[in-house]
Amino acid sequence: MSDVILQSIVKRYDQTVAVDHVSLSISQGDLVALLGPSGCGKTTTLRMIGGFVDVTEGKVLVGGRDVTALPPARRNMGFGFQNYALFPHMTVAQNVAFGLEMRRVSKAETAARVGQALDRVKLAHLAERLPKQLSGGQQQRVALARALVIEPDVLLLDEPLSNLDAQLRQEMKIEIRELQRSLGITTIFVTHDQDEALSVADRVVVMRQGRIEQDGTPDEVFETPRSHFVAEFMGVTNLLKGQREGDAHFRVASGELITVPPEARGAIGGMAFALRPERIEVAEHSGAAAVNSLEAEIENATYRGHVIDYRVRTPSGLTLVARRPAPALGGPKALGAGNKVRVSWASDAGVLVPL
């Protein structure tokens, strides 16, 4: 178990820069998610930590030791691959034993540790199966057992859940989390799924075009995105472009003046007000105008089971999406296209982000 420090690492291919001066300091026992769209450099970063990709510039330190030039075999890291990369010609037990064999651990100890590792992932009864005889979730567990049995300093996981169906993904999320907690192992995992990152990680690092865009706890990143990109990536569908006016107001490009939280952030240049659809109230009757309330007409209502998404349009042409609970779950009565409504939100419901 060790802390991991990336000192301004760079990966350059012939023409392109895949990872551009990324610095990160991860404390021992933390579970960190590298989050971003494909091509943002998150997997390359992970593979540089694992030693599969040469570092062009910068250093990777693990537990104070510089491992930048070490081959993967000498880094003592556990790596979980997106497709699990189980050896198809070896049984589950042989797969898990492989790393111990390479470390010349005695036969008896190997057997004991393999048994223990398989117990931990509840697969002891499948020890003699071949990987192709296992389900996706079981394969994932074998891969975890194989990576953990060598008692690595760091666990690296590349999109560990992307090959599983929705329900299994939910289970594995919890399992990975619990496994990581009980072992207290420093873990870095890569994902493109914000939901996954938020629910599993202690800390979320959002990457974009080879750089770190934002780095913080899940709720920091979710509640106070620091850029237009992060806001969008975190599922904020309403990004209203405009200009700040005074301390507490914001002039949307379509003309509306809205009240925003007072703390100014990056007040220079174009801004956008990021407003989550869940934070917008929709009322049928056009009652008295409170703070931040606009007359609008429903253009389109999309039923999504537990919620309904309303796309509304103000007379000035501003389009917003509001998400309300479905009536069955205590939400307001469902409305249809063409209904005149009033939409409103609290002044601290959104944040201002630079464009």
Next chain:
Amino acid sequence: MTSAAATAPHPSPGSARARRIPPAFGLASPATLFVVLALLGPLALMFRYSLNRFVPGEFMVEALTLENYVKFLGDGFYQEVLFTTLWVSGLSTLLCLLAGFPVAYYLVRQAPPVWKSRLMILIILPLLMGNAVRTAAWMVILGDKGLLAAGMAATGLFSPLKLMYTPAAVVIGLVSVMLPFMIVTLRGILEGIDRNLEDAAESLGASHLMVLWRVVLPLALPGILAGTMLCFILSMNAYATPVLIGGPQFHMMAPEVYQQVAKAMNWPFGSALAFILMAVTLVLTTVANMLIQRRYRRWSE
């Protein structure tokens, strides 16, 4: 018509139904007939003739005898020929495997993308230059006054090596013929091996040799087997290389078949030689195949 078109599995609903003969039959039969007449028929005829008797002066006498096969088994000269053919083929195949694997691995895993296709062309072009040209080229290099001899004389360190008309020269020539086949076959199988498996093994602490031995080799076994069999069959049947580079004192099976059938006009014995050659090749490759398949089957199904 519309309903038939909708349910017909073929893109040609009309013709599939209208004619009694299925269209596949009409399309495939000329080629099939051609191969049957030009290959299977003659082979069957030759096999029948291998059971005939050769009487000097009378050419071939109708019979049903195994004496040609018995003659082969009892004749020290031909046993020697078969033995030479076997060891030369075995050695050449082994050398091809040893030299071909690194190239195939480099092509698949390491070569810069632009070089991959260029290297492939450089490897395959010589293959299709023809045995006559390639053999002539080796004669130019290995001959008494050839490039190799001249080069060695120029250094002054070695006494000129006599390679021409030696088995070693034949092996060199055969290896150069077969290497491209081996490389192409191995490349095919290596491309199918997930690179992550090698990375996984490395991250678990395996050295590169260990990765090759424990992960790549077992997974590449079918391809190694296919390449090995291909090279072995090719060299068992080599003609131009042994005749031209091996010289008149060097005998392998394929040239003997030619000698007996076309020159000595001893068709029964020549035919028997041809079938012994095919049978030995077939048996050896099948046995090798079975032995290796047994280890490979458990997880390949």
Next chain:
Amino acid sequence: MHAKWVNRLYATMSAAVVAFILLPLVGIVWVSFFSNRILSFPPEGYTLDWYVRAWGMDVFRDGFVTSVQTAACATLISLGLGVPASLALTRYRFIGRDAIQTLLLAPMIVPGIVGGAALFIAFIELEVLFDHQIAGTLGGLLIAHGLIALPWTVRLVTASLAGTDRSIEEAAASLGASSLTIFRRVTLPSIRPGIVAAALFSFVISFIDLEKSIFLVGAGRTTLQIALVNYLEWNLDSTVAAVATVQIVIIGTLLLASDRYAKLGRAF
């Protein structure tokens, strides 16, 4: 990421092996320009005389013409028989399909010398039967060369057909096209690269064949490969090198052309 020396080792070994494969060809091209009367190293000077001399020799000139004729005809036979057969193999399911596929690829597997000997014996028997010469005629050569070229067409064209999307043919059928129209307007254009590659390969395979032709060439009808081998049995001089160089250039050009249509590496 392997240790650096591992990468370098692979690169070095690959370079050595490729050099070994290419060495003879480079050597013979070089030698074809030597002015030495007797083939030896190092060169005393350079000349193009050997090319003039080679063209002046009947065996090589006639051999070249025969080889080109044979290869061209063998290509037509191979395509004429192979393309329809490939279509049948990929587009229809019928009893014995696998057997027919194996059979059509068999000429590639049966050793050249064995197949050549068998064909030679069969031709002589037919000659006796019909009192008409076959072995040693262009007809006999064409049958043999068509046979060795056929599997290459089947292989390349079936691969090409298997790689095309069936649904576009079905789309054409649903729009009312007849099967002939579908073949002409939809299938053929999409497998054209495969057919071009098959044609070039058939030509080359026929042109360089030695083992089958050796039984079937006649007094006045010798292919270039047989002429080369016959010459090499008694002589080794730069004339052969000149002929070989011409062949290397021709085949190299054809193969580089076909590489554009179907990657050479996939043909084997």
